[in-house]
Amino acid sequence: xxxxxxxxxPREAFDLLMSGNQRFVAGTPEHPNQxxxxxxxxxxxxxxxxxxxxxxxxxxxxxxxxxxxxxDLFVVRTAGHVMGPEVLGSIEYGVGVxxxxxVVVLGHDSCGAVAATRAxxxxxxxxxxxxxxxxxxxxxSVLASRAAGHxxxxxxxxxxxxxxxxxxxxxxxxxxxxVADGRAAVVGLSYRLVDGTxxxxxxxxLEEAAGTAA
Numbered sequence: 001x002x003x004x005x006x007x008x009x010p011r012e013a014f015d016l017l018m019s020g021n022q023r024f025v026a027g028t029p030e031h032p033n034q035x036x037x038x039x040x041x042x043x044x045x046x047x048x049x050x051x052x053x054x055x056x057x058x059x060x061x062x063x064x065x066x067x068x069x070x071x072d073l074f075v076v077r078t079a080g081h082v083m084g085p086e087v088l089g090s091i092e093y094g095v096g097v098x099x100x101x102x103v104v105v106l107g108h109d110s111c112g113a114v115a116a117t118r119a120x121x122x123x124x125x126x127x128x129x130x131x132x133x134x135x136x137x138x139x140x141s142v143l144a145s146r147a148a149g150h151x152x153x154x155x156x157x158x159x160x161x162x163x164x165x166x167x168x169x170x171x172x173x174x175x176x177x178x179v180a181d182g183r184a185a186v187v188g189l190s191y192r193l194v195d196g197t198x199x200x201x202x203x204x205x206l207e208e209a210a211g212t213a214a
Contacts, residue, residue: 161190
């Protein structure tokens with residue numbers, strides 16, 4: 001009979017996630033929970049320790065860059081990590097139903113959605129179809145970053161991550177209450193494609209973790 005491991009605290013979940021990223025960066029991944037035994041264990045039920053809401057970029061595979069396996073992360077991904085009702089519902093499911101104590105908003109450098117939005121704001125160009133919707137959702141972040149005088153890609157990415165965290169908590173009462181009650185924390189991270197490191201941009205409910213980024 002399998003005994004369920006007690007859920008980690010938000011801080012423990014954050015440390016578990018970041019230790020995996022450190023292994024990935026160092027080139028010493030352990031590839032945990034990726035064998036047949038884990039497959040069998042998680043077939044009837046899942047107990048992920050974090051919701052990972054990130055960009056759909058092909059270079060941002062969550063289980064790889066955080067060295068995790070089956071049943072560890074509840075992953076939600078959209079281009080530019082833009083959110084609509086389906087995204088909010090998925091994140092609330094991860095926290096409220098699955099009991100995840102940590103929600104991560106994961107941005108990254110060289111983000112195509114942010115680059116396209118910067119171009120659209122600068123010269124008035126736009127995209128066709130639903131890509132236009134993605135650009136419209138990223139536009140407030142780009143405008144705020146420009147208003148602050150930013151010119152570097154890293155600053156635009158960080159601003160978009162911060163605004164995504166704020167928007168998530170503003171729109172999801174369930175998540176905001178979980179953070180206020182200490183049952184969950186939300187962390188915004190920015191990932192660097194070249195070296196594989198994930199850096200803390202902002203935290204809600206986990207302020208003491210802000211200095212522990214890789």
